[in-house]
Amino acid sequence: MADTGNDHDTAVGAKLSPKPWSNTPSPMSSYVRPMLTDMYQITMVFAYWKQKRHEDRAVFEVFFRKTPFKGEFAIMAGLDEVLKYLANFRFSSEELDYLRGQIPHAEEEFFTWLGTVDCSCVKVYALQDGTTCFGKEPLVRVEGSLAVAQLLETTLLNLLNYPSLIATNAARHRLAVGSDKVLFEFGLRRAQGPDGAMSASKYSYLGGFDGTSNVLAGHLLGIAISGTHAHAYVQSYVGLDSLQTPFLRGQNLVEKALAYRSALGYSESNVGELAAFIAYAQSWPDNFLCLVDTYDTLNSGVPNFMSVALALYDLGYSPLGIRLDSGDLAYLSKRIRKWFTEVASAYSRPALQMLRIVASNDINEDVLYALSKQGHSIDAFGVGTHLVTCQAQPALGCVYKLVEINGQPRIKLSNEVEKVTLPSRKHLYRFFNENGVALVDFMTRDGEPAPKEGQRLLCRHPFDSKKRAYVTPTTIVPLLSLVWDGQKGGIQPGASRTLEESRTHVMGQLKEIREDVLRHINPTPYKVSVSEELHALLHQLWELNAPVGQL
Ligand SMILES: Nc1ncnc2c1ncn2[C@@H]1O[C@H](COP(=O)(O)OP(=O)(O)OP(=O)(O)O)[C@@H](O)[C@H]1O
Ligand SMILES: O=P(O)(O)OC[C@H]1O[C@H](OP(=O)(O)OP(=O)(O)O)[C@H](O)[C@@H]1O
Ligand SMILES: O=C(O)c1cccnc1
Numbered sequence: 152m153a154d155t156g157n158d159h160d161t162a163v164g165a166k167l168s169p170k171p172w173s174n175t176p177s178p179m180s181s182y183v184r185p186m187l188t189d190m191y192q193i194t195m196v197f198a199y200w201k202q203k204r205h206e207d208r209a210v211f212e213v214f215f216r217k218t219p220f221k222g223e224f225a226i227m228a229g230l231d232e233v234l235k236y237l238a239n240f241r242f243s244s245e246e247l248d249y250l251r252g253q254i255p256h257a258e259e260e261f262f263t264w265l266g267t268v269d270c271s272c273v274k275v276y277a278l279q280d281g282t283t284c285f286g287k288e289p290l291v292r293v294e295g296s297l298a299v300a301q302l303l304e305t306t307l308l309n310l311l312n313y314p315s316l317i318a319t320n321a322a323r324h325r326l327a328v329g330s331d332k333v334l335f336e337f338g339l340r341r342a343q344g345p346d347g348a349m350s351a352s353k354y355s356y357l358g359g360f361d362g363t364s365n366v367l368a369g370h371l372l373g374i375a376i377s378g379t380h381a382h383a384y385v386q387s388y389v390g391l392d393s394l395q396t397p398f399l400r401g402q403n404l405v406e407k408a409l410a411y412r413s414a415l416g417y418s419e420s421n422v423g424e425l426a427a428f429i430a431y432a433q434s435w436p437d438n439f440l441c442l443v444d445t446y447d448t449l450n451s452g453v454p455n456f457m458s459v460a461l462a463l464y465d466l467g468y469s470p471l472g473i474r475l476d477s478g479d480l481a482y483l484s485k486r487i488r489k490w491f492t493e494v495a496s497a498y499s500r501p502a503l504q505m506l507r508i509v510a511s512n513d514i515n516e517d518v519l520y521a522l523s524k525q526g527h528s529i530d531a532f533g534v535g536t537h538l539v540t541c542q543a544q545p546a547l548g549c550v551y552k553l554v555e556i557n558g559q560p561r562i563k564l565s566n567e568v569e570k571v572t573l574p575s576r577k578h579l580y581r582f583f584n585e586n587g588v589a590l591v592d593f594m595t596r597d598g599e600p601a602p603k604e605g606q607r608l609l610c611r612h613p614f615d616s617k618k619r620a621y622v623t624p625t626t627i628v629p630l631l632s633l634v635w636d637g638q639k640g641g642i643q644p645g646a647s648r649t650l651e652e653s654r655t656h657v658m659g660q661l662k663e664i665r666e667d668v669l670r671h672i673n674p675t676p677y678k679v680s681v682s683e684e685l686h687a688l689l690h691q692l693w694e695l696n697a698p699v700g701q702l
């Protein structure tokens with residue numbers, strides 16, 4: 152039978168009545184579907200079904216233990232795609248046929264049931280995309296039947312881990328350059344496959360980049376695209392005679408550029424490069440931005456650029472600038488800005504000193520901090536490899552853990568204290584002082600009264616009983632909100648944010664966090680705390696479940 156995708160076919164081919172979310176768009180990647188999972192989800196679900204436990208009520212939570220990039224914060228991202236995944240969650244007949252072949256001993260009724268499974272029975276609470284988050288706290292809480300909630304694990308983690316990692320990486324690059332520099336994502340060629348590249352472009356933008364070189368991301372996601380040119384373009388020209396015409400707007404651009412070249416005393420610059428720049432100016436007179444390091448930045452690229460730029464001014468155009476792709480970016484940018492300023496004054500072309508200097512070449516967060524420290528004249532950075540591959544930390548460790556079953560809180564123990572899970576369905580709050588600065592995050596167990604503004608509250612470290620503090624928050628913000636309710640129309644009003652809204656949210660969120668927590672080197676840990684009641688429950692369950700050793 153043909154792959155019917157999301158058409159709501161059951162295993163036996165009967166049509167179900169359409170769900171309220173049946174028109175929700177598909178996830179960005181066509182791979183995102185129930186089959187994009189680990190086989191152990193299916194093995195568990197088959198066992199639950201055999202034991203008639205598949206309808207038990209379960210609560211799972213998504214969290215990471217350690218913040219990435221040796222930092223103390225992360226940015227939540229990927230919820231937008233999670234919601235589309237939930238709305239389209241349905242095994243097709245063809246997929247069920249495949250699974251039948253993999254589990255030949257399973258009863259036909261199992262596949263009939265699997266064919267009816269969707270997210271009707273599921274509720275999801277989550278942080279909004281773009282929210283600042285910290286270790287150990289629930290980013291997403293999934294409530295539903297044991298079987299369906301279990302089936303969501305792997306895909307959900309896949310949809311959250313990389314987006315949150317890249318959004319965090321992008322936000323860190325933004326913090327490194329400040330708000331007045333332009334950041335372009337150039338990573339398409341180096342990203343981990345097409346899906347990795349699309350996610351990288353999307354979530355770099357969410358994290359604070361201004362644009363991308365990725366044309367498909369521009370087309371599908373509305374992100375601003377831009378492009379300069381590569382070395383190949385310059386290499387492809389040998390001399391001025393390969394130009395189709397010397398003219399632009401009826402005037403001889405070649406003559407003018409050559410006149411400036413000799414007046415400025417640049418007679419040694421590479422003529423092929425000059426021809427390439429003239430040809431580029433003829434095609435892009437209003438967007439004239441040249442890569443200047445193909446042969447020699449200071450002795451050829453910049454002189455050739457300046458000769459053509461001055462000629463363009465004479466014809467009434469405003470050139471854009473240059474791109475540096477090698478060498479000492481701090482030194483070169485300052486040297487070139489000074490040069491632009493001198494020529495601007497010699498030729499009464501004040502705009503020349505304002506030309507944009509773009510830098511690329513293996514840039515990462517450390518390079519950006521080093522450049523700021525040294526001082527530079529760069530206006531825009533193109534960042535590829537380090538950004539999209541998250542070379543400094545290639546994975547975020549979000550996990551998906553069962554915290555409650557049939558109303559009973561559950562715990563998972565570990566020899567490593569930090570790996571012990573926090574039991575029970577939990578609520579998460581952020582406490583602020585009177586200046587709007589975040590003081591601490593606070594988790595309570597379900598059923599406790601919500602904390603109140605102006606009330607003195609004991610905030611405890613979950614594992615270290617000695618660490619505790621009283622906090623009287625001026626403002627309290629509950630961080631988890633209902634984003635999906637299968638009984639009430641699926642995606643909840645206000646839960647789907649645009650990319651632009653989430654990007655704006657990141658900027659606002661970072662302003663709420665203390666600078667020493669956001670700091671690049673040795674940041675202060677942000678406090679993630681639990682209530683007295685949750686602390687007691689954790690330690691009680693710990694004792695109850697840990698066998699007493701024998702000496
Ligand atoms: N002033 C600077 N301070 C710190 N790092 C810099 C500075 N200028 C450039 N960098 C970084 O130093 C590294 C230089 O890399 P590399 O030595 O491969 O380039 P290059 O020799 O300049 O160029 P290429 O080999 O492509 O001609 C890059 O990661 C670049 O971003
Ligand atoms: O360095 P990244 O941060 O990944 O940025 C993207 C790089 O991609 C381009 O060239 P490419 O690296 O393909 O060739 P090049 O090194 O010879 O310039 C561009 O010139 C940058 O150098
Ligand atoms: O437009 C650019 O300059 C660009 C785009 C992708 C990779 N490197 C450079």
Ligand SMILES: [Mg+2]
Pocket residue numbers: 512513
């Ligand atoms: Mg390179």
